[in-house]
Amino acid sequence: MKAAGILSLIGCLVTVTDSKIYTRCKLAKVFARAGLDNYQGFSLGNWICMAYYESRYNTTAQTGLDDGSIDYGIFQINSFTWCRDAKLQEKNHCHVACSALITDDLTDAIICAKKIAKETQGMDYWQGWKKHCEGRELSEWKKGCEVF
Numbered sequence: 001m002k003a004a005g006i007l008s009l010i011g012c013l014v015t016v017t018d019s020k021i022y023t024r025c026k027l028a029k030v031f032a033r034a035g036l037d038n039y040q041g042f043s044l045g046n047w048i049c050m051a052y053y054e055s056r057y058n059t060t061a062q063t064g065l066d067d068g069s070i071d072y073g074i075f076q077i078n079s080f081t082w083c084r085d086a087k088l089q090e091k092n093h094c095h096v097a098c099s100a101l102i103t104d105d106l107t108d109a110i111i112c113a114k115k116i117a118k119e120t121q122g123m124d125y126w127q128g129w130k131k132h133c134e135g136r137e138l139s140e141w142k143k144g145c146e147v148f
Helices: 002-013 024-033 044-055 098-102 107-119 127-132
Strands: 062-064 070-072
Protein backbone atom coordinates (compact mmCIF):
# COMPACT_ATOMS: atom_id res chain seq x y z
CA MET A 1 0.00 0.00 0.00
CA LYS A 2 2.83 2.36 0.89
CA ALA A 3 4.54 1.59 -2.43
CA ALA A 4 1.37 2.46 -4.33
CA GLY A 5 1.21 5.80 -2.54
CA ILE A 6 4.81 6.57 -3.41
CA LEU A 7 4.26 5.64 -7.05
CA SER A 8 1.20 7.90 -7.18
CA LEU A 9 3.23 10.76 -5.73
CA ILE A 10 6.02 10.23 -8.24
CA GLY A 11 3.45 10.17 -11.02
CA CYS A 12 2.16 13.56 -9.89
CA LEU A 13 5.63 15.06 -9.70
CA VAL A 14 6.88 13.87 -13.07
CA THR A 15 5.75 15.94 -16.01
CA VAL A 16 5.95 14.19 -19.32
CA THR A 17 6.13 16.28 -22.45
CA ASP A 18 5.08 14.33 -25.51
CA SER A 19 7.23 15.33 -28.40
CA LYS A 20 5.73 15.73 -31.81
CA ILE A 21 7.94 14.76 -34.67
CA TYR A 22 6.52 16.13 -37.89
CA THR A 23 6.72 14.38 -41.21
CA ARG A 24 8.47 16.28 -43.98
CA CYS A 25 5.25 16.92 -45.91
CA LYS A 26 3.17 17.93 -42.89
CA LEU A 27 5.87 20.41 -41.92
CA ALA A 28 6.07 21.70 -45.50
CA LYS A 29 2.35 22.47 -45.37
CA VAL A 30 2.65 24.21 -41.99
CA PHE A 31 5.61 26.26 -43.21
CA ALA A 32 3.86 27.16 -46.48
CA ARG A 33 0.72 28.33 -44.63
CA ALA A 34 2.94 30.41 -42.33
CA GLY A 35 4.50 32.23 -45.27
CA LEU A 36 8.00 30.76 -45.07
CA ASP A 37 8.23 29.97 -48.79
CA ASN A 38 10.55 32.65 -50.19
CA TYR A 39 10.63 34.51 -46.87
CA GLN A 40 13.73 36.72 -47.00
CA GLY A 41 14.46 35.08 -50.35
CA PHE A 42 14.72 31.52 -49.02
CA SER A 43 12.65 28.79 -50.65
CA LEU A 44 10.46 26.42 -48.69
CA GLY A 45 13.08 23.74 -49.33
CA ASN A 46 15.61 25.76 -47.33
CA TRP A 47 13.31 25.90 -44.30
CA ILE A 48 12.39 22.21 -44.46
CA CYS A 49 16.03 21.17 -44.90
CA MET A 50 17.16 23.42 -42.05
CA ALA A 51 14.51 22.11 -39.64
CA TYR A 52 15.51 18.54 -40.45
CA TYR A 53 19.19 19.09 -39.74
CA GLU A 54 18.56 21.24 -36.67
CA SER A 55 15.98 19.03 -34.90
CA ARG A 56 14.94 16.14 -37.14
CA TYR A 57 11.50 17.87 -37.11
CA ASN A 58 11.19 17.28 -33.33
CA THR A 59 9.19 20.06 -31.65
CA THR A 60 10.65 19.36 -28.21
CA ALA A 61 14.32 19.09 -29.20
CA GLN A 62 16.65 20.79 -26.72
CA THR A 63 20.42 21.05 -26.93
CA GLY A 64 22.54 22.31 -24.04
CA LEU A 65 25.56 24.33 -25.11
CA ASP A 66 28.94 24.90 -23.48
CA ASP A 67 28.07 28.52 -22.58
CA GLY A 68 25.10 27.35 -20.48
CA SER A 69 22.48 28.39 -23.02
CA ILE A 70 20.03 25.99 -24.63
CA ASP A 71 18.81 25.65 -28.21
CA TYR A 72 15.06 25.01 -28.30
CA GLY A 73 12.54 23.40 -30.60
CA ILE A 74 12.22 22.55 -34.24
CA PHE A 75 14.50 25.46 -35.25
CA GLN A 76 16.92 25.10 -32.29
CA ILE A 77 16.54 28.73 -31.24
CA ASN A 78 19.08 29.83 -28.63
CA SER A 79 18.01 30.95 -25.17
CA PHE A 80 20.75 33.52 -24.73
CA THR A 81 19.73 35.79 -27.60
CA TRP A 82 16.27 34.91 -28.80
CA CYS A 83 14.01 33.62 -25.99
CA ARG A 84 13.48 33.92 -22.22
CA ASP A 85 14.78 31.13 -20.02
CA ALA A 86 14.90 31.72 -16.27
CA LYS A 87 18.47 30.39 -15.98
CA LEU A 88 20.21 33.17 -17.89
CA GLN A 89 20.17 36.91 -18.35
CA GLU A 90 18.97 36.79 -21.90
CA LYS A 91 18.35 39.34 -24.61
CA ASN A 92 15.01 37.73 -25.63
CA HIS A 93 14.83 39.41 -29.04
CA CYS A 94 11.77 37.31 -29.96
CA HIS A 95 9.90 38.38 -26.80
CA VAL A 96 8.88 34.80 -26.08
CA ALA A 97 9.44 32.22 -23.37
CA CYS A 98 11.76 29.44 -24.53
CA SER A 99 9.11 26.96 -23.40
CA ALA A 100 6.80 28.32 -26.14
CA LEU A 101 9.33 27.10 -28.72
CA ILE A 102 8.97 23.44 -27.73
CA THR A 103 5.24 22.96 -28.20
CA ASP A 104 3.37 21.25 -31.04
CA ASP A 105 1.98 24.66 -32.03
CA LEU A 106 4.76 26.11 -34.18
CA THR A 107 3.39 29.66 -34.30
CA ASP A 108 5.88 31.22 -31.85
CA ALA A 109 8.79 29.23 -33.26
CA ILE A 110 7.99 30.34 -36.81
CA ILE A 111 7.57 33.98 -35.79
CA CYS A 112 10.92 33.85 -34.01
CA ALA A 113 12.64 32.06 -36.93
CA LYS A 114 11.38 34.77 -39.28
CA LYS A 115 12.76 37.42 -36.94
CA ILE A 116 16.13 35.65 -36.85
CA ALA A 117 16.27 35.39 -40.65
CA LYS A 118 15.33 39.05 -41.00
CA GLU A 119 17.65 40.46 -38.31
CA THR A 120 20.65 38.33 -39.20
CA GLN A 121 20.21 38.78 -42.97
CA GLY A 122 19.49 35.17 -43.84
CA MET A 123 19.84 31.64 -42.60
CA ASP A 124 23.51 31.64 -41.61
CA TYR A 125 22.40 31.54 -37.96
CA TRP A 126 21.56 27.85 -38.38
CA GLN A 127 24.64 25.63 -38.58
CA GLY A 128 22.58 22.69 -39.83
CA TRP A 129 21.49 24.80 -42.78
CA LYS A 130 25.03 26.04 -43.49
CA LYS A 131 26.49 22.52 -43.47
CA HIS A 132 23.75 20.62 -45.29
CA CYS A 133 21.46 22.97 -47.20
CA GLU A 134 23.23 26.16 -48.28
CA GLY A 135 23.97 26.32 -51.98
CA ARG A 136 22.28 23.00 -52.75
CA GLU A 137 19.31 22.09 -54.93
CA LEU A 138 16.51 21.79 -52.37
CA SER A 139 13.37 21.19 -54.42
CA GLU A 140 13.38 17.54 -53.33
CA TRP A 141 12.52 18.61 -49.78
CA LYS A 142 8.99 19.55 -50.80
CA LYS A 143 8.54 17.01 -53.59
CA GLY A 144 5.30 15.04 -53.27
CA CYS A 145 4.01 17.27 -50.47
CA GLU A 146 1.26 19.06 -52.42
CA VAL A 147 2.62 22.51 -51.60
CA PHE A 148 3.06 25.05 -54.34
